[in-house]
Structure formats: structure tokens, C-alpha cells
Amino acid sequence: RKAVVSTQSTGKMYNLFLVSLLQENLGFYLTNGLISKGGAASLRGDFNRLVAEIAPDALALAEGFGITEEMLSAPIARDWELYNSYDNAGEMERYEDIVRS
Numbered sequence: 001r002k003a004v005v006s007t008q009s010t011g012k013m014y015n016l017f018l019v020s021l022l023q024e025n026l027g028f029y030l031t032n033g034l035i036s037k038g039g040a041a042s043l044r045g046d047f048n049r050l051v052a053e054i055a056p057d058a059l060a061l062a063e064g065f066g067i068t069e070e071m072l073s074a075p076i077a078r079d080w081e082l083y084n085s086y087d088n089a090g091e092m093e094r095y096e097d098i099v100r101s
Contacts, residue, residue: 009057016050019043 022029023043029035054061062072 006057009054009061012050012054013061016047016054019047019050023047 022035022040026035026040026043030037030040
């Protein structure tokens with residue numbers, strides 16, 4: 001069964017990407033008068049709202065971008081904090097071995 005993603009969901013993903021770019025470069029935009037203090041203050045709320053709105057379509061969006069089940073079940077996708085809690089030197093270890101230790 002193919003997942004169906006609305007253009008509304010992809011539009012929200014685009015907006016989420018734009019908000020994340022604004023957040024990453026906020027100092028530049030504020031310093032150059034390209035965003036107001038109020039606009040900057042609302043970015044976190046906008047980000048959280050968009051994430052919440054996109055969440056129900058997350059699996060369909062992942063499928064639409066070609067993200068496989070194997071990628072979704074990779075150790076770093078399951079618990080990225082645990083995966084990055086030790087020096088894995090970029091190596092993949094069995095998730096089960098990490099959790100048991």
C-alpha cells in the first residue's frame with residue numbers, strides 16, 4: 001500500500017525547514033534587521049506547532065522520501081541519545097548489545 005501525503009503536509013514540511021533555517025541563523029537576521037524581535041520570539045512556537053501538525057503524516061512522509069524500514073529501525077533512529085552516549089567512532093553496533101550492557 002502506498003502512502004498518500006497531501007500537498008498541505010509537504011507545504012508544512014517546507015515551512016518547518018524555513019523556520020529551522022531562521023532559527024539556525026537568527027543572529028544574522030536580527031543583526032541585519034531582517035526579522036523583528038517579536039518574530040524571532042515566535043519561531044520556537046511556530047516550530048513546535050508545525051512539528052505537531054506534521055507528526056500524524058510522519059511515516060507517510062518518510063516513505064515518500066524513500067526512507068526504508070531498515071533506516072527507521074537503525075540504532076540511531078531508535079534512541080539517538082543512547083547511541084551517542086559512547087564513542088561509536090561511526091561504527092554500527094547491534095542495538096540489542098548496547099541496551100543489554
